[in-house]
Amino acid sequence: MTANQPKPLLPVVNRPIMEHVLRLLNRHGFDDTVVTVQFLATLIRNYFGDGEELGMNLHYVAEEVPLGTAGSVKNAEEYLRGEPFIVISGDALTDIDLTDMVRFHRENGAKVTIGLKRVENPLEFGIIIVDEQGRVQRFLEKPTWGQVFSDTVNTGIYIMEPEVLDEVAEGEVVDWSGDVFPKLLKDGEPIYGYIADGYWEDVGTHESYLRAQADVLSGKVDVEIDGFEVSPGVWMAEGAEVDSEAVLKGPLYIGDYAKVEAGAELREFSVLGSNAVVRSEAFLHRAVVHANVYIGASTNLRGCVIGKNTDVMSRARVEEGAIVGEECVVESEAYLSNEVKVYPFKTIEAGAVVNSNVIWESRGQRSLFGQRGVSGLINVEITPELAVRLASAFATTLKKGSVVTTSRDVSRAARALKRAVISALTASAIDVRDLEVVPLPAARFHTSQGGVAGGISLRTSPGDPQSVDIMFFDERGADLSPAAQRKLERVFARAEYRRAFPGEIAELSFPSRGVENYAHELLRTVDTSGIGEAGLKVVVDCAGGTGSLILPSLLGRIGVEVLTVNNKLDEDSPTDTLAKQMRDLQHLGELVSSSRADFGVRFDPVAERLSVVDETGRVVDNERALLVILDLIAAERQGGRIALPVTTTRVAGQVAGYHGARVQWTPTAVDELAKAAQAEDIVFASDGRGGYVVPEFSRTSDGIAAFVRLLGLVARTRMSFSEIDRRIPQSHLLRRSVPTPWAVKGSVMRAVVEAAEGREVDTTDGVRVVEPNGAWALILPDTSEAVTHLWSEGPDSDTAQRLVEEWARVVEQAEG
Numbered sequence: 001m002t003a004n005q006p007k008p009l010l011p012v013v014n015r016p017i018m019e020h021v022l023r024l025l026n027r028h029g030f031d032d033t034v035v036t037v038q039f040l041a042t043l044i045r046n047y048f049g050d051g052e053e054l055g056m057n058l059h060y061v062a063e064e065v066p067l068g069t070a071g072s073v074k075n076a077e078e079y080l081r082g083e084p085f086i087v088i089s090g091d092a093l094t095d096i097d098l099t100d101m102v103r104f105h106r107e108n109g110a111k112v113t114i115g116l117k118r119v120e121n122p123l124e125f126g127i128i129i130v131d132e133q134g135r136v137q138r139f140l141e142k143p144t145w146g147q148v149f150s151d152t153v154n155t156g157i158y159i160m161e162p163e164v165l166d167e168v169a170e171g172e173v174v175d176w177s178g179d180v181f182p183k184l185l186k187d188g189e190p191i192y193g194y195i196a197d198g199y200w201e202d203v204g205t206h207e208s209y210l211r212a213q214a215d216v217l218s219g220k221v222d223v224e225i226d227g228f229e230v231s232p233g234v235w236m237a238e239g240a241e242v243d244s245e246a247v248l249k250g251p252l253y254i255g256d257y258a259k260v261e262a263g264a265e266l267r268e269f270s271v272l273g274s275n276a277v278v279r280s281e282a283f284l285h286r287a288v289v290h291a292n293v294y295i296g297a298s299t300n301l302r303g304c305v306i307g308k309n310t311d312v313m314s315r316a317r318v319e320e321g322a323i324v325g326e327e328c329v330v331e332s333e334a335y336l337s338n339e340v341k342v343y344p345f346k347t348i349e350a351g352a353v354v355n356s357n358v359i360w361e362s363r364g365q366r367s368l369f370g371q372r373g374v375s376g377l378i379n380v381e382i383t384p385e386l387a388v389r390l391a392s393a394f395a396t397t398l399k400k401g402s403v404v405t406t407s408r409d410v411s412r413a414a415r416a417l418k419r420a421v422i423s424a425l426t427a428s429a430i431d432v433r434d435l436e437v438v439p440l441p442a443a444r445f446h447t448s449q450g451g452v453a454g455g456i457s458l459r460t461s462p463g464d465p466q467s468v469d470i471m472f473f474d475e476r477g478a479d480l481s482p483a484a485q486r487k488l489e490r491v492f493a494r495a496e497y498r499r500a501f502p503g504e505i506a507e508l509s510f511p512s513r514g515v516e517n518y519a520h521e522l523l524r525t526v527d528t529s530g531i532g533e534a535g536l537k538v539v540v541d542c543a544g545g546t547g548s549l550i551l552p553s554l555l556g557r558i559g560v561e562v563l564t565v566n567n568k569l570d571e572d573s574p575t576d577t578l579a580k581q582m583r584d585l586q587h588l589g590e591l592v593s594s595s596r597a598d599f600g601v602r603f604d605p606v607a608e609r610l611s612v613v614d615e616t617g618r619v620v621d622n623e624r625a626l627l628v629i630l631d632l633i634a635a636e637r638q639g640g641r642i643a644l645p646v647t648t649t650r651v652a653g654q655v656a657g658y659h660g661a662r663v664q665w666t667p668t669a670v671d672e673l674a675k676a677a678q679a680e681d682i683v684f685a686s687d688g689r690g691g692y693v694v695p696e697f698s699r700t701s702d703g704i705a706a707f708v709r710l711l712g713l714v715a716r717t718r719m720s721f722s723e724i725d726r727r728i729p730q731s732h733l734l735r736r737s738v739p740t741p742w743a744v745k746g747s748v749m750r751a752v753v754e755a756a757e758g759r760e761v762d763t764t765d766g767v768r769v770v771e772p773n774g775a776w777a778l779i780l781p782d783t784s785e786a787v788t789h790l791w792s793e794g795p796d797s798d799t800a801q802r803l804v805e806e807w808a809r810v811v812e813q814a815e816g
Helices: 017-027 041-048 068-074 098-107 162-167 176-186 206-218 384-396 412-427 440-447 482-494 514-525 551-558 578-595 622-637 651-658 670-676 703-717 721-726 742-755 797-815
Strands: 032-037 057-062 085-087 092-094 112-118 127-130 136-140 152-160 191-195 200-202 228-231 234-236 252-254 283-285 300-302 374-377 403-408 431-437 454-460 467-473 537-541 561-565 599-603 610-613 641-645 662-666 682-686 733-739 760-762 767-770 776-781 787-793
Touching (some): 017 092, 032 041, 041 057, 068 176, 092 152, 098 112, 112 127, 112 176, 127 152, 127 191, 136 176, 136 191, 152 162, 152 200, 176 191, 384 412, 384 454, 384 482, 403 412, 403 440, 412 431, 412 454, 412 467, 431 440, 440 454, 440 514, 440 703, 467 482, 537 551, 537 578, 551 703, 561 578, 578 610, 599 703, 610 622, 622 641, 622 651, 622 682, 622 703, 641 651, 641 670, 651 662, 662 670, 670 682, 742 767, 742 776, 776 797
Parallel strands (some): 112 191, 234 252, 403 431, 403 454, 537 599, 641 662
Antiparallel strands (some): 085 152, 092 200, 112 152, 228 234, 374 467, 454 467, 599 610, 760 767, 767 776
16 A cells, blocks of 8 residues: 555545544644655655645755664754744544643653553554653663563654654664663653643554544544535545435445545445546445546455555455555456455456455456457546557558548547547657547448558447447458557557657648548449339338438438438437347337338447338347348359358358358457458448448448348338248357356366367357257457356257256356
8 A cells, every 4th residue: 555655645434544633733823834754755745745734834954864763863853943843643543732831841841751552462563651840760662561561652743842853863773662762761850741632543554544434434543634524424525426316324425526426335444546437337345446546336345455556356345354555456356355455556357256365466457359349437547648559550550641530429428538549640740530429330331442541449348338449450451360460569568659759749630521532432332223123112220320410311312201210319319228229129119010111220329230120110120130141242243252240140151152152251359350351252240239231332331332232121121120030940059157267267168179089170250069969169368358158059948948057057167
């Protein structure tokens, strides 16, 4: 906790211990104060300044080398001449009546008065015996139990006459209790002990630090709490925001501008620092959380301390006595057991179980890139500073003078982060074409045009309005390949960013008619024949996303009767949650059925994926929709290759084969499908999750192009969607995920290969085990999370269920 800050700055109920001490001094009239500093002295100076905010006059005296408790005071002698002075520690919490101690000192004509306190365990302190008048008889520093002769200990609070400093050698290491006081006592000088009734806690251990927090909240110590007592024992500072559905059981403290979401529970003796965020369903009991800490959903914190600027991600658990230093990341579902200490700037892996201190080890992110580019919580994991560094790293991988496109969705977060990205690119000699708010397929299309080296697009993460994705494109408009990602990561990790000279600062431009050019090229390349003659009627849900910028006018030019809903840019709902998606699809089905439309589609908010509703209003799941579109395209093309991930049902192979086409099974990584789609004989590709590639127009996933292609196919087929669906065999495909710590993923996959012995094994992606009857199971470790995914398919649902359970047991047993 003090690796990067001096102990006096450790917060107790969101104020540094030393600030509590200074306020006590000020309350008793000691407003002219000298602060002796050594370790990280600048931090103390910067925080307190000249003391004006506290109504005090502060001076600072630095020790070049440690001089001991008395030597450090001697070092400040120039400020202490001429009158009695008080010495007090900056890292002990107390409310001792200093005014009464001064009275005691004067009445007894003492040369030194020592503040004393009776404690249960005196082993860590200097013990002192006084007579009935309070005169000191004997000293002993930090005794053993065999040496204990009193429970009255030295608090380190002294009132002294200025001539006492004459007994301290200048520039030498001198201690009050070990050197000066015994000599004064031997010389017969009047040294008195003032036995204080107030509170005193020497904050020297983690236990005492937690105890001090609880004592302040319990009212055992008289200090000023910065905030308002909104209910008995519940203190809230200015700007704190607590949802009415949160559970608060005081005494507890919530710092300024902290936020507590609905469903979170804060119990006794919990402390939240400034700007802390506690997400829904989190549980805190006797947890001390410093400033700017993020506590994710469903976390569990008990009797622990979380250092400033640390992120504790969802479902993590931190147990009694555990301490997490500043600037750490505790990833999802990690477990920190009792008394574990995590030093600053460390990362605890997702799902890790930590039973010993983490001191020297430092694990950075396993990979910056996930399935959707660089993703994370807005202003927690993805900040403007990170966006600048990422964009600078991307620019460094390109030649000076290259052109990069930027784009975003409708969210404010994406807008703010895109501005940071643009600044970094232009400062690195990269010209920027800002497409502003456009559908993601349009951003990919413009990036794939000649003369553009790549693109950066920002969008709210699908299903998580609290997160954002920063997506990087290559010159084809496709996601960066793993090799290009690694190159960017190397530059990012080393911070070896290229900077432009003043004359090389690049330009920012805003291309005109970008959406119109996209629509024109789409209609030129995709076969729309027969649509006008068929008299199709469709219902389109734009989901309040960027598709609304292009779809209505595009459909009008095709000649199809269309009813559009959510045809606006909805800044308040920039992404889909599962609940919103299901609600909108149900409404879409009702509209299709009541309006007698031929079918309906719903786009995701960036128009990259689409969901389908048939003419009866039934929602067609992504797997069946893929098979229907595959059937239509294969029937029309009568040949060619179709690219699909290995996780797709093998019914797709039957459908393609029936029409003379062949399926190429690809790994599940996003760039692998785009890579496969580059081949000339590819007639169709899909990721199986509502994303479709229309190769004649674009080699990347494009929901708008897929919809226009589907319109032409349905119009020329003259069959309804449900009729086409009924002629395709049913599939029995199941999926399950098993939590798997990073450390054992390799051994898990080895166990899978060993368990598959004697059966056909395909290692295109993960391990796919094929049974003699054609049933199969795929075991695939996740690239960015601590889980292993399993798929199974069989001739019937019972076989598929048996397979997925069999391989789930293999994975769980291999984890140990």
